[in-house]
Amino acid sequence: MESLAKQKIIEDLLPQKFGKAGKIWVVILLAFCTLGFVAYCMQLSKGLVVTAMRDYVSWGIYISNFVFFVAISLVGSLITAVLRLSQAKWSTPLTRIAEIIAVSAITFASIIIVVDMGRPDRFYNLFIHARLQSPIVWDVIVITTYFFVSILLLYFPLLPDMAILMKFKDKTGMAWLNKMYAFLGSFWKNTKAQIHISEKAVNILSITIIPVAFAIHTVTSWLFATTYRPGWDSTNFGAYFISGAFLVGAGAVVVAMYVFRKAYHLEKYIQNEHFDKMGKVLVMLALLYLYFNVNEFLVPAFKMKKSEEEHLMGLFTGEFAPVFWFAISTAMIIPILILITKRGRKPLPAFIAGLLVVIGSWFKRYLIVTPTLLHPFLPMHDVPEAYKHYFPTWQEWAIALGSLAGALLIVTLFARIFPIIPIQETITEIEEHEMSITKI
Amino acid sequence: MKTNDTSRREFISATVLAGLAVAGCSSGKNPFQPDTATLETVKPSGEMVKLLSVNGEVIEVDKAFLKPVPELPQVSNQLARQGIAGKKFVMVIDLSRCKSLKKCQSACNHMHSIHPGQNWIKVYPQQEADHTAPYWQPTTCMHCDEPPCVKVCPVDATFKRQDGIVLIDSDRCIGCRFCMAACPYSTRVFNWEELNLPKEIAEKPYSCETSVPQKKGTVGKCDFCPDMARKGELPHCVSACPNGVFMFGDLNEDAVTNGSETFRFSELVRDKAGYRLMEDLGTKPSVYYLPPVNRNFPFENKEEKEENKKS
Incomplete structure (x- = not known):
């Protein structure tokens, strides 16, 4: 690392124009977003009848997608805050990746919850008629707070980088980009006082974001746990959700690390060591989540109360068994088996493990929402036959995939506009490193 | 013809009164407001109906002027x-x-x-x-x-x-x-x-x-x-x-x-x-x-039985 001149670092890390693959990727994402938007327009005009949700399964993949987004956004607090406060220096190149994933995920969490509303035109009622005893209002409050804290945690470390970007105007290309950098960061003069304030602010935010992050996902779990239903009526839910959230978020960061490293040739910055460390973090988180899963399923299964029995048997051996065991093995067991060996923590296998975690976790969220709703206390009765099953319609899939594509699009465009690896922090760290070596 | 004219005037004043009374206690559109356009065009049928006016008098109104009162919201x-x-x-x-x-x-x-x-x-x-x-x-x-x-x-x-x-x-x-x-x-x-x-x-x-x-x-x-x-x-x-x-x-x-x-x-x-x-x-x-005492079950007809089996 020492051999890298400052100039070289800046050149390596400046945002680059999309190559051919990048352009195709953006077009694909845009296509999915458009399809999702079209489906949503249909839903707006016809109502939620275009979904497969009915009176019993009144929450479907929109809500599982919401939980998924909230979960994945927790990684911002894990990488930026927890690792920063524990002085794990190795995480510096990953902070911005984690933070932009957090911001885009929490943005789409808010969007998807509006999509799920029967009357989005009355969204303002949440503010003018808000009642504080409803967990939904708690969710609105903590998610808004988390969004702004995350934006600030993304923005402050960007300031010195924007000064660098403005210096290298000709390399970054388009004029409107330079105007935007100037608008966002021209007040940054890199003075000692400014650096001091910024560092202090980031420290305060890092501490603030931890309880807020715990709050967003705990409250999200309470949307379920505050009801009486078998499968949701659990005191384990907050911790179960948080551990799962850190797992899926860390998985997403490993995936993003691999993709950015490949696309922007960042091998010098996102090194094999990073995959090794993140791999270990993933194993720990997967074991933790597995522990909470054992608690969540084994304890009620031991008793097999009548109300829980149908629900649990549906998951273990019944109609949801394939998805259940798929989710458990792809989100936890297989990644643990891959990442527990040193060879498994090389970039490619770690990437595959991360991808498995993310996919498995999406289905896990589906299993948290739907099967419970199909096992109400009083048997499903006096409704049309279609009300007794749930399989999402193409509109629901289109909207869900569109929102996932939208979140990826934000991350992709962000990496086009801003350096995805903090330039100034990387330089400072290398300088500090050199200083310490010369001192010795 | 003369009586006819009086009753019409009375009818109009009664409805306007009622309209005012309603307008006083509820906001929004007033269903009692007489539709003047139709009043002008309606032709008296000659068949009279006796009604009790708001001030307690029995009045006679031509049947052609009667129209159903639209349903009001009961309470605010x-x-x-x-x-x-x-x-x-x-x-x-x-x-x-x-x-x-x-x-x-x-x-x-x-x-x-x-x-x-x-x-x-x-x-x-x-x-x-x-x-x-x-x-x-x-x-x-x-x-x-x-x-x-x-x-x-x-x-x-x-x-x-x-x-x-x-x-x-x-x-x-x-x-x-x-x-x-x-x-x-x-x-x-x-x-x-x-x-x-x-x-x-x-x-x-x-x-x-x-x-x-x-x-x-x-x-x-x-x-x-x-x-x-x-x-x-x-x-x-x-x-x-x-x-x-x-x-x-x-x-x-x-x-x-x-x-x-x-x-x-x-x-x-x-x-x-x-x-x-x-x-x-x-x-x-x-x-x-x-409690369901004296149950005369199993369910009697076939449809009921099937339904029971399903659930």
């Missing part, structure tokens, strides 16, 4: 949210009388213009254990005293009134469906699409007390028909049931009735071992059940 939203003072409505459902005729259900569906296929009242085939006899259990909204649905509503669209009734304000509901997840009795339904209502029902002024017309993207459920209670009448399910299964009344008066028989509520529940559903959840329902 504020009053509908408060409920009827001094009342605490309860229902007693006698399971030993229910033969699953579902007249309650069809009357309810009809009177509230519920989406076809959906039901606010459901009649469940129930069986406690494998070897016990099955029975029918109609369920309405339980109008809990600790309503889980009200607890979770983020916008106060569903609320508990002083008379014990839990209602929904479809003009405020945002359609988040948290109340549906929270209700352990699965009593709530959602209007997934625009209802195909006849014009005269669709144009009725909405009130939380009538729950009509139901609105797309909002939640609906049994409302204990508070509009009927205000008129001193029984809910539609109670009057529709030929077996007198449903008894409705006021806990403060300690009386419930199914229309033909009236009981002292406390005695009925005591003597016939009344109970409530899912007492262990602590929701404190306002609906009491009398």
Whole structure:
């Protein structure tokens, strides 16, 4: 690392124009977003009848997608805050990746919850008629707070980088980009006082974001746990959700690390060591989540109360068994088996493990929402036959995939506009490193 | 001709008076406002009708000038949210009388213009254990005293009134469906699409007390028909049931009735071992059940048997 001149670092890390693959990727994402938007327009005009949700399964993949987004956004607090406060220096190149994933995920969490509303035109009622005893209002409050804290945690470390970007105007290309950098960061003069304030602010935010992050996902779990239903009526839910959230978020960061490293040739910055460390973090988180899963399923299964029995048997051996065991093995067991060996923590296998975690976790969220709703206390009765099953319609899939594509699009465009690896922090760290070596 | 003219003048002044009176107490458009355009064009038929004017005089009006008074919203939203003072409505459902005729259900569906296929009242085939006899259990909204649905509503669209009734304000509901997840009795339904209502029902002024017309993207459920209670009448399910299964009344008066028989509520529940559903959840329902004694089961007709098997 020492051999890298400052100039070289800046050149390596400046945002680059999309190559051919990048352009195709953006077009694909845009296509999915458009399809999702079209489906949503249909839903707006016809109502939620275009979904497969009915009176019993009144929450479907929109809500599982919401939980998924909230979960994945927790990684911002894990990488930026927890690792920063524990002085794990190795995480510096990953902070911005984690933070932009957090911001885009929490943005789409808010969007998807509006999509799920029967009357989005009355969204303002949440503010003018808000009642504080409803967990939904708690969710609105903590998610808004988390969004702004995350934006600030993304923005402050960007300031010195924007000064660098403005210096290298000709390399970054388009004029409107330079105007935007100037608008966002021209007040940054890199003075000692400014650096001091910024560092202090980031420290305060890092501490603030931890309880807020715990709050967003705990409250999200309470949307379920505050009801009486078998499968949701659990005191384990907050911790179960948080551990799962850190797992899926860390998985997403490993995936993003691999993709950015490949696309922007960042091998010098996102090194094999990073995959090794993140791999270990993933194993720990997967074991933790597995522990909470054992608690969540084994304890009620031991008793097999009548109300829980149908629900649990549906998951273990019944109609949801394939998805259940798929989710458990792809989100936890297989990644643990891959990442527990040193060879498994090389970039490619770690990437595959991360991808498995993310996919498995999406289905896990589906299993948290739907099967419970199909096992109400009083048997499903006096409704049309279609009300007794749930399989999402193409509109629901289109909207869900569109929102996932939208979140990826934000991350992709962000990496086009801003350096995805903090330039100034990387330089400072290398300088500090050199200083310490010369001192010795 | 002369008398005719006077009566016309009187009629107009009476309607204007009534119109003013209504305009004084309720805002919004005034249904009593005489439509001057039609008044000018209507031709007297010559057939006279005797009416009682607002100042107590008997007047004669040409039949051609009569037109039906449009339905007014009974009470303001504020009053509908408060409920009827001094009342605490309860229902007693006698399971030993229910033969699953579902007249309650069809009357309810009809009177509230519920989406076809959906039901606010459901009649469940129930069986406690494998070897016990099955029975029918109609369920309405339980109008809990600790309503889980009200607890979770983020916008106060569903609320508990002083008379014990839990209602929904479809003009405020945002359609988040948290109340549906929270209700352990699965009593709530959602209007997934625009209802195909006849014009005269669709144009009725909405009130939380009538729950009509139901609105797309909002939640609906049994409302204990508070509009009927205000008129001193029984809910539609109670009057529709030929077996007198449903008894409705006021806990403060300690009386419930199914229309033909009236009981002292406390005695009925005591003597016939009344109970409530899912007492262990602590929701404190306002609906009491009398046990299904004298079960004349297994279910008689084939359709019923099949339905029982399925559930």
